[in-house]
Amino acid sequence: MDGNLKDLALETYSRVVTAELRINELVQERLSFGDPLWRFFTVYLEPRFLFNLVIPMCGIYSQALLTRLVFAVGLASTLNSFAKWILPEQRPLWLLREMYASSVRSPSPGVALESHPLSCETTAGMPCAHSMCFTVFTLTIWMFLSAHAHSGQRWLAGTVAYGLIFCMWLSRLYLATEFLHQCVLGTFIGIQAIGALQQNADYLWSRRRRWAVTGVLLLGGLAAAVYFAKLNLDVDPHWSVREAFKWCPDPSYMRHEASPIFYLVRDLGILMGIALASPLSNL
Numbered sequence: 551m552d553g554n555l556k557d558l559a560l561e562t563y564s565r566v567v568t569a570e571l572r573i574n575e576l577v578q579e580r581l582s583f584g585d586p587l588w589r590f591f592t593v594y595l596e597p598r599f600l601f602n603l604v605i606p607m608c609g610i611y612s613q614a615l616l617t618r619l620v621f622a623v624g625l626a627s628t629l630n631s632f633a634k635w636i637l638p639e640q641r642p643l644w645l646l647r648e649m650y651a652s653s654v655r656s657p658s659p660g661v662a663l664e665s666h667p668l669s670c671e672t673t674a675g676m677p678c679a680h681s682m683c684f685t686v687f688t689l690t691i692w693m694f695l696s697a698h699a700h701s702g703q704r705w706l707a708g709t710v711a712y713g714l715i716f717c718m719w720l721s722r723l724y725l726a727t728e729f730l731h732q733c734v735l736g737t738f739i740g741i742q743a744i745g746a747l748q749q750n751a752d753y754l755w756s757r758r759r760r761w762a763v764t765g766v767l768l769l770g771g772l773a774a775a776v777y778f779a780k781l782n783l784d785v786d787p788h789w790s791v792r793e794a795f796k797w798c799p800d801p802s803y804m805r806h807e808a809s810p811i812f813y814l815v816r817d818l819g820i821l822m823g824i825a826l827a828s829p830l831s832n833l
């Protein structure tokens with residue numbers, strides 16, 4: 551019974567992702583006129599660029615906004631890196647090439663996807679980091695600016711924010727780095743994370759430095775524990791890097807600073823900065 555259920559779940563999953571490959575193909579075929587725009591979203595609105603340039607620039611407008619953005623996007627990015635680290639999922643190009651390369655999986659999906667230098671990601675797919683962090687970034691700004699806006703202005707700004715998030719999905723689908731469900735879930739988790747941060751804002755912002763630093767160190771311990779647990783279970787912790795090496799058309803497209811461990815260290819570094827500045831309510 552258990553075996554049947556597992557087979558059914560695997561078969562359903564396989565059907566869904568195969569159908570989703572067609573969505574990637576459709577976006578590539580129909581929306582190629584927007585190529586520069588899709589590249590812009592992926593390159594200039596990605597989490598690293600947000601942390602390095604866009605969020606500090608927002609600080610020119612307001613320091614309160616800067617603090618909120620670093621806190622919210624930093625937490626969202628860490629959550630995302632942990633999800634990819636603990637439970638990695640395929641990306642469309644990896645799956646497609648594996649389907650064509652393997653004689654076991656048939657019939658072949660009959661889909662052709664173009665790959666770009668930007669398609670060579672070395673982390674796992676789920677949930678989409680670009681969609682998740684950009685959702686948190688956009689909605690945090692929207693909430694901050696809406697505080698003193700009329701309902702009409704709020705509605706207009708909200709529509710623009712969701713339109714931009716949708717463009718980020720199209721960008722990731724166009725570059726065939728993500729399946730649609732990975733983009734949708736990235737945004738969904740981002741929205742849930744913002745809700746949870748809002749509800750617990752007083753508690754989180756009043757944490758003393760000692761507790762915040764201990765929390766970040768524990769997260770570092772969790773990341774290391776996952777690494778050793780996977781080794782023990784004979785699961786490759788660097789599975790996503792191997793997949794990228796296997797299926798990327800040109801290994802020079804890959805960046806060493808894009809590996810899961812690098813992103814975990816980057817995100818925990820950002821969180822450690824926040825922890826050292828705690829309690830945030832004093833800023």
Ligand SMILES: O=P(O)(O)OC[C@H]1O[C@@H](O)[C@H](O)[C@@H](O)[C@@H]1O
Pocket residue numbers: 596597598599627671673674675677678679680681722727728813
């Ligand atoms: O999950 P995505 O959207 O394909 O992004 C992969 C990586 O892309 C990088 O550009 C980001 O800096 C990382 O945070 C992210 O994990």
